[in-house]
Amino acid sequence: MKPKYNEGAGLFELIGMAFVAWVVWVVGKAMLRIFAKTTMQQAVHSAAGDGVPVGSALEILDQPELVTAVRRELAAKDASFNEPKLHEQYGSAIAAIHEAQTAKVDDFKAVAEKVESLLAPQVAQLAAAWDVIEVSDVTFAYVQALAMNVTKNPVSLGQTKAMLEHALRDELFDITQAWTIVQHSSDFMEKVAALMPIARSEVAAGGGDYFVRLTRAVAKYLEDPLSFAAAADFDPRKSSKAWYLEV
Numbered sequence: 001m002k003p004k005y006n007e008g009a010g011l012f013e014l015i016g017m018a019f020v021a022w023v024v025w026v027v028g029k030a031m032l033r034i035f036a037k038t039t040m041q042q043a044v045h046s047a048a049g050d051g052v053p054v055g056s057a058l059e060i061l062d063q064p065e066l067v068t069a070v071r072r073e074l075a076a077k078d079a080s081f082n083e084p085k086l087h088e089q090y091g092s093a094i095a096a097i098h099e100a101q102t103a104k105v106d107d108f109k110a111v112a113e114k115v116e117s118l119l120a121p122q123v124a125q126l127a128a129a130w131d132v133i134e135v136s137d138v139t140f141a142y143v144q145a146l147a148m149n150v151t152k153n154p155v156s157l158g159q160t161k162a163m164l165e166h167a168l169r170d171e172l173f174d175i176t177q178a179w180t181i182v183q184h185s186s187d188f189m190e191k192v193a194a195l196m197p198i199a200r201s202e203v204a205a206g207g208g209d210y211f212v213r214l215t216r217a218v219a220k221y222l223e224d225p226l227s228f229a230a231a232a233d234f235d236p237r238k239s240s241k242a243w244y245l246e247v
Contacts, residue, residue: 046091
């Protein structure tokens, strides 16, 4: 006679196995979390040994995907990179990211100084003549073109805004409307491209007068649009989209 199968006991066994598996999963996950946290803490100390400020290292760790990607990239370039302990590998990745970020900051400072050296004489000329400094979207495009001729690195709109504000820090100007236009412009980069030859020439020569001519043209138009149009023999059918190249 076959022994009768106890369905209740089988169910309890399944529940017990599931509970054990859940406990193992929770404990394993907690251990992995602790291991990862410990590794990252050690990585910060390792990066500090390479000259990275602890605060900067912690900020970089806020981007774990970036740190992991850089670690993998370094390992792919050099097989011996996997020889040190894991926290040292992550420390090297943090140091590499910090070095790249520092280089970008230093480059931006150098670019900003060069752009200001090109703008300062023109701003002084306008100030000496008591000209009103009107900032337009073309002003932004011109400054961005200058910066792009100074560096090979990308130049963001925020960086262009910072450079322009710094160059005009001692003057009365309103950047709000122009900044709004730039942020929503569909042809801003077209204007930058059109102004690149002018910017290239001024960078090579160490100076120019385009900012003076542009500022005065914009101020004249804002003062009296009808007179400005008449003086330019304005014809809507013949008007150029690139009027800023003719100032």
